[in-house]
Amino acid sequence: MFLSRVEVAWSHARNPYNLHRALWSLFPGEPRESRQSHADERAGFLFRVEEGKPGRAARLLVQSRKPPQAAGDSASVIGTRDFQPKPVAGQHLAFVLTANPVKTIADAQGRKKERGEPKKCRVPLISEDEQHAWLERKLAGAADLVAVEIHKNPPLFFHKSGTGKFVTVGYEGVLRVSDPAALCGCLENGVGPAKGFGCGLLLVRRI
Numbered sequence: 742m743f744l745s746r747v748e749v750a751w752s753h754a755r756n757p758y759n760l761h762r763a764l765w766s767l768f769p770g771e772p773r774e775s776r777q778s779h780a781d782e783r784a785g786f787l788f789r790v791e792e793g794k795p796g797r798a799a800r801l802l803v804q805s806r807k808p809p810q811a812a813g814d815s816a817s818v819i820g821t822r823d824f825q826p827k828p829v830a831g832q833h834l835a836f837v838l839t840a841n842p843v844k845t846i847a848d849a850q851g852r853k854k855e856r857g858e859p860k861k862c863r864v865p866l867i868s869e870d871e872q873h874a875w876l877e878r879k880l881a882g883a884a885d886l887v888a889v890e891i892h893k894n895p896p897l898f899f900h901k902s903g904t905g906k907f908v909t910v911g912y913e914g915v916l917r918v919s920d921p922a923a924l925c926g927c928l929e930n931g932v933g934p935a936k937g938f939g940c941g942l943l944l945v946r947r948i
Contacts, residue, residue: 742804742825742929743804743806743809743821743823744822745802745805745809745818745819745820746791746800746802746803746821747767747788747801747816747817747819748799748800748817749816750798751796751797753815754793754798754799756899757879757899757937757938758899760939761846761938764786764788765785766811766812766813767803767809767811767816768785768805768808768809769810769812770784771785771807772785785805786805786809787942788802788939789802789805789839789939789942790839794926801939804809808821809821826945827921828918828921828929829921830921831917831918833918833948834916834948835915835944836912836913836915836943836944836945837911837912838911838913838932838944839894839909839911839912839942840875840876840909840935841865841907841909841938841941842872842876843865843933843934844863844866845861845863846861846863858881868889872891873886873889873891875879878917879927879933880924880927883918883920883923883926883927884917884919885916885917886916887914887915888914888915889913889915890913891910891911891912892911894908896908897909905937907938909938909940915948928943931943
C-alpha cells in the first residue's frame with residue numbers, strides 16, 4: 742500500500758462529492774469499488790481530510806494500493822511513501838480514525854422495496870457509549886480498545902440534487918492487537934460506511 746499527502750483545490754473541495762471525484766482523477770484506470778460485502782478486498786482508495794478551510798485547498802491523507810498520479814489542477818500529490826503494516830499480536834498501537842458510526846433501522850414511514858420487503862435506513866449513533874460500542878464491534882477479533890477519546894466533528898454539507906448534511910466522529914486512542922491479519926484487513930479495507938466522505942481510514946503508529 743501507499744500513503745500520500747494530497748491537496749485538492751477549493752473549487753472541488755467545497756463539495757464532498759466533487760472532492761471525491763478529484764481524488765479519483767489521481768488513479769486513472771483503477772476499478773471503482775465493486776465489493777458485495779466487507780469480506781471482499783477493497784478497490785480504490787481511502788482518505789481523510791487533515792486540513793480544510795473555506796477558500797483554501799484541502800489537505801488530505803490518501804491510502805491506496807497504487808501510487809497516485811498527478812492529473813490536472815483539481816488535485817496535486819505532495820508526496821508518497823510505501824506503507825506495509827506489520828502488526829504483532831499483543832502490540833499496543835496508537836490510532837486515529839474518522840468514522841460514521843450508524844445503525845440500521847426499519848424505515849419510519851413504513852415504505853417497502855419493490856419486492857415488498859420493508860425498507861431500511863441508516864441513522865447516526867448519538868451517545869458516546871453507542872459510538873464506543875460501535876467501534877468495539879468493528880474491531881472485534883482484530884484488536885481491543887485500551888483507551889479511546891471521541892470527538893464530534895463539524896457537520897459536512899454536500900450538494901447532490903439538493904443540499905444535505907453529514908456528521909462524522911473522530912476517534913483517537915490506543916488499541917491492542919489481537920489478530921495481526923485481521924487488523925491488516927481493517928487497515929486495508931477501512932472501518933465502517935461513508936468512505937466516499939473521508940471516513941474509514943484507520944491510521945496506527947507504534948508507541
